[in-house]
Amino acid sequence: MSSWAVATLRPLRASCLRRASRGGLLSLHVGIPSGRIGIQALVVLRPAQRRHRSDKSDAPSPPGPQQSPITFSRFARRAFGVSLRNLALAVSPRGIRSAYRDSPFVTGTTIVMLVLLVGVSFVAIRAYIRTFYNAELSIYPPPIANTLRRAIYYTKIKPDPELALRLYRKAMEQCTELGLDPFSDEVLGIRIYVSSWLERLCSYTSALDVLESVLGDCRRWVDVMEQAVKDGKVDDAGRYKAAATAPAPEAKAQAGGDAPSDAPSEGVAETETLWRKRERLLAKAIGTSVKLGELYSDEHVLDPDKSHAHLLWAVETSLREFQRRKTQGLRPGEQGWLTPEQLGGSMESLGRDYERRSQFQLAIPLFFQALRLCESPCHRAVIMNNLSAAFAQHPIYSAGQQPDAAGGLLGGQPPGPAMPATRKECLEAALNWARNAHEHARDVRGDDRTTECDEACAVALCNWADVAAMLGKPQLARAKYDECIDLSRKMDFPQGVRQAQEGLARLTSTAPERI
Structure with missing residues (x-):
C-alpha cells in the first residue's frame, strides 16, 4: 500500500488571534500503511506573503481631510512666527558669535545701534510719561486731564499758541461744568x-491780566470771609452756622458772585475749614502779588508804581498775618504760614x-531781613551783594530827616546793625559786605x-572794586577788576566781564575819588 501526505494553510477563525499573529494554521497529514500522522502549527507570514481578501470591495477609499487654502492672516502669523524664531536665533549667544565671525564690523555696528535705540526709546517714553501722565495732571477728572494734555502738547511739543489757549479755556469751562471749586489749587x-x-x-x-484776575478773586474771597467772621456767621469750628449758610446778597455782590464756601475742593482734604481755605488763598494772593510786582518792574512793562504797590501789599499782608497769629493764635484748620524762603x-x-x-535807606532793612530768612548758601551771597550796592549808594540823612518807612514796616526797629552816620562809613560797610559775599560764595562746596x-x-569782586575806587584805592580796585574779568571769562559770564571792563575804563579816565 502506498503512502500519502497532505499540507494545508488556513486562516484563523478567531479575530483576536488573527490580529495578533497575522498568520494562519498550517496542517500536515501523512498517511503510511501502518497508520496516519497529523501535525498542526501556527505560522506567521512575512508581509510579502500575506494576501487580502479576494471579495474586498473595489469602492474607492474615502478621501482624507483636505488642507484648507492659506489666507493672508495665516500667512502673516506664520511669517511673524518664523521671524521671531529667526530673531531669537540671531540674538542668542550662538547667533551673535556666528554673525561676528562672518562680519565683525557690521555686527558690532548693529549691536551699538540697538543699544542706542533702546536707550533713546527709554528716555522718550520716560519723558512722555512725565509730561502727559505726571502726578499734577492725574489729579484732574479724565475729561479735564485729556484737554490739558492736548493743551500741553500744543504748548511744548508742537507750539500753536491760539489752539493751546482755546484748549486751556475749554479746560476751565470743563472745571465749571464738573463742579470743581474755582478756588481750589487745581483750578487756580x-x-x-x-x-x-x-x-x-x-x-x-x-x-x-490773568495774574490780576487771580489776585482779585483771592482777595475778594478773603475779604468776604473776614466780613462773615465779623458778622458772627462762622462758628468756632471754622464753618458757616446753620442759620447763615447762604451769604447775604451784598456779600455775593462784593465777591462778584463767588461767595466763600466751606465745601471741600477737589484735591483738598474734606476737613478743610474756612480758616484753612483763607490761609491757602491768602498765601496764593501774596505769591501772586510778588510775581505781579516783578513783572511790572520788567523792562518790557516798566510800571514802577504798580510794581511797588503789589510788593508793598505782599510784605505788609505777610507781616500782618504773622502778627495776627502771634496775638490771636491759630484758628481751626490753620497750619504753618509762609516759609522763611517765601517771606x-x-x-x-x-x-x-x-x-x-x-x-536805599528803605531797601537796606528789607535786605537784612531777607538775609536772615534765607536758607540757600548761594543766594545769601546774592543778598550780600545787594547790601553792598545799597550801602555804596546810601544817602546820608540827619537825625531828623531819617525816614521811618522801613522801620514802621518791620515793626518799628530796623533788623540790621546801627546804620552808618557818614559817607565813609557807608562805603566801608559796602566794602565789607562785598568782601563777605565773595568769601561766602567761594566757600560753598558740594551739592x-x-x-x-x-x-x-x-x-562781589566787581562791587569790591567799585567801592575800592570810591575809597581812593585804585590799585586794589584794578586788581579786583582784573580778577573779576578772569573769573567771568572762565565761567562764561559776559555781564561780569562787561561790568568790570567799564569799571576799568572809569578808573583810567577819571581821578580816584578822595574821601
Whole structure:
C-alpha cells in the first residue's frame, strides 16, 4: 500500500488571534500503511506573503481631510512666527558669535545701534510719561486731564499758541461744568500756569491780566470771609452756622458772585475749614502779588508804581498775618504760614524795588531781613551783594530827616546793625559786605554750590572794586577788576566781564575819588 501526505494553510477563525499573529494554521497529514500522522502549527507570514481578501470591495477609499487654502492672516502669523524664531536665533549667544565671525564690523555696528535705540526709546517714553501722565495732571477728572494734555502738547511739543489757549479755556469751562471749586489749587494752578506760559511768549499784557484776575478773586474771597467772621456767621469750628449758610446778597455782590464756601475742593482734604481755605488763598494772593510786582518792574512793562504797590501789599499782608497769629493764635484748620524762603523772597523783591527807586535807606532793612530768612548758601551771597550796592549808594540823612518807612514796616526797629552816620562809613560797610559775599560764595562746596554762587562771586569782586575806587584805592580796585574779568571769562559770564571792563575804563579816565 502506498503512502500519502497532505499540507494545508488556513486562516484563523478567531479575530483576536488573527490580529495578533497575522498568520494562519498550517496542517500536515501523512498517511503510511501502518497508520496516519497529523501535525498542526501556527505560522506567521512575512508581509510579502500575506494576501487580502479576494471579495474586498473595489469602492474607492474615502478621501482624507483636505488642507484648507492659506489666507493672508495665516500667512502673516506664520511669517511673524518664523521671524521671531529667526530673531531669537540671531540674538542668542550662538547667533551673535556666528554673525561676528562672518562680519565683525557690521555686527558690532548693529549691536551699538540697538543699544542706542533702546536707550533713546527709554528716555522718550520716560519723558512722555512725565509730561502727559505726571502726578499734577492725574489729579484732574479724565475729561479735564485729556484737554490739558492736548493743551500741553500744543504748548511744548508742537507750539500753536491760539489752539493751546482755546484748549486751556475749554479746560476751565470743563472745571465749571464738573463742579470743581474755582478756588481750589487745581483750578487756580491752571490759571497761574497759563500766565507763566503767556509770559514766556512775551505776551506780558495778557499774563498780567490773568495774574490780576487771580489776585482779585483771592482777595475778594478773603475779604468776604473776614466780613462773615465779623458778622458772627462762622462758628468756632471754622464753618458757616446753620442759620447763615447762604451769604447775604451784598456779600455775593462784593465777591462778584463767588461767595466763600466751606465745601471741600477737589484735591483738598474734606476737613478743610474756612480758616484753612483763607490761609491757602491768602498765601496764593501774596505769591501772586510778588510775581505781579516783578513783572511790572520788567523792562518790557516798566510800571514802577504798580510794581511797588503789589510788593508793598505782599510784605505788609505777610507781616500782618504773622502778627495776627502771634496775638490771636491759630484758628481751626490753620497750619504753618509762609516759609522763611517765601517771606524772605517777598522782602527781597520789595528791597530791590526800593533800590530801583533809589530809596536805599528803605531797601537796606528789607535786605537784612531777607538775609536772615534765607536758607540757600548761594543766594545769601546774592543778598550780600545787594547790601553792598545799597550801602555804596546810601544817602546820608540827619537825625531828623531819617525816614521811618522801613522801620514802621518791620515793626518799628530796623533788623540790621546801627546804620552808618557818614559817607565813609557807608562805603566801608559796602566794602565789607562785598568782601563777605565773595568769601561766602567761594566757600560753598558740594551739592549746595550752583551757578548762582559763581555769578555772585564775580559780582562781589566787581562791587569790591567799585567801592575800592570810591575809597581812593585804585590799585586794589584794578586788581579786583582784573580778577573779576578772569573769573567771568572762565565761567562764561559776559555781564561780569562787561561790568568790570567799564569799571576799568572809569578808573583810567577819571581821578580816584578822595574821601
